[in-house]
Amino acid sequence: MAILEANNIKAGYGETEILHGVYIKVNKGEIVSIIGPNGAGKSTLIKTIFGILKPTKGKIILDDQDITGLNPDKIVREGMCYVPQTENVFPSLTVEENLEMGAFIRNDDYRGRIKEIYEIFPDLKQKRRQRVGKLSGGQSQMVAMGRALMLDPKVLLLDEPSASLAPNLVEMIFEKIVEINKSGVAILIVEQNARVALKLSDRGYILAMGRNRFEDTGEALLNNEEVGKLYLGG
């Protein structure tokens, strides 16, 4: 059953159309990856789904609700959160304050949720009073994900979670993504690191030039010769 669906999306920046009618679907409990070469429109797609960019055409449905054209601050209330690729933390705030900001729209007691986030990311608990600007890249990425999880979203959007991370940390971050997914959050990832992402994804979409090129299970895409040659570097 689909929890998130984007149909026939056309979007871009100003006059320049980047997406020429893209569709994707994320089912409950799935991890779905969007991969493709630079300039394929992956980041544009995720920004459009989250309402940062407005589609000129198409429909976005989150859990049976039409969210097309809504602003991000409304979309978080509908249960979808987003981790941008860069500048995804508040550097002068402490780890715990970053998590509190993730829960800004909650008026109830969210301390229990902070504890759960620390269970997923035990490293953060020791650093809770440190300013995020002073943390390493991996820890900072965990803060960014923790912040986005504070609202206990139905769907989590991750824009290149492994970008600018050292190779040994990439694996750790992806393990965390699987762990978060197992707790019941559907995840949509945009990723350059295509092989790693497809390995853990239930399904994947390959975009090129702003259009859908392939769609299959993660494993099938990894074993697809044409995909391998064109998009996974042989």
Add this chain to the structure above:
Amino acid sequence: MEQLVESISKIPQLIVYGIISGSILTLGAVGLSLTYKILNFANFAHGDVMALGAFFALASLTFLRWLGVSATPFGSLSFGFPMIIAFIIAILLTAVTVIIIDRILYKKLRKTGRIILLVASVGVALSLRNIIQFIWGPDPQYYFKKIQIAKKILGIRIKPDEILIIGIAVLLVLLLHLFLQYTKMGKAMRATSDNMELARVTGIDTDKIIIWTWVIGSALAAVGGILVGIENKFITPELGWQLLLPIFAAVILGGIGNPYGAMAGAMIIGLSEEISTAFISTAYKPAVAFIILVIVLLFKPKGLFGGK
């Protein structure tokens, strides 16, 4: 040599004057710093907002006198109960005025870029100054005329009013610190000042944060303006213009957008302006702020406490 010894002997007294003037500058500088970082532009009208606060207080004092409210001074201070009312009314009216200016002017220009906002704020500054001058005229307007006798503490002269000025500044700075560090809205304000785009996608209502920023900035500015009036006994429409340079110097000195840096910057500017008078003519006071500003920009362009 003898002259140097005499100059140095004045320094303890001048340090006290510096702290008084630094306290007033702090209230202006903190507000300017907050709006600078969160609204992303240099607000040249901030000095005149301080003047506006001072004149709203004057209007309230005049009105209360007309109503016949007793102005018997508190203890050895120069003013009484009406001043408390004047503070409250001036803070409210200044904040409301600034929010109205934001809604009809800055809000519409926010997407166009910081230079256009800056130029617009110069226009606001000139308008405010001229409206004030139109209503009250260019001559000094007195809060009170009673001359206060300074007390001598350890050979240093200080008036009871001045002790109160320092006390009010310390109290407000402390309250602001508690607000920024420990309340949800204060934390969201710091988050927005770090990264407004991220604050928005996190679900923080950034428009509300902008209003809070104006309210806090203009309330502190109004109090600062009134304290100038209490220190000098009178105010003029030029008050804001005269404060603008030292306030900007303080903000840049402390690292733009860092309210704690702005407090330190304001103290440094206040102290150096006053201490300079032991060695050079008082007329050069504004130049001292300028020289410090230039030196800091040359050697530490991000300010003494700027750059994370």
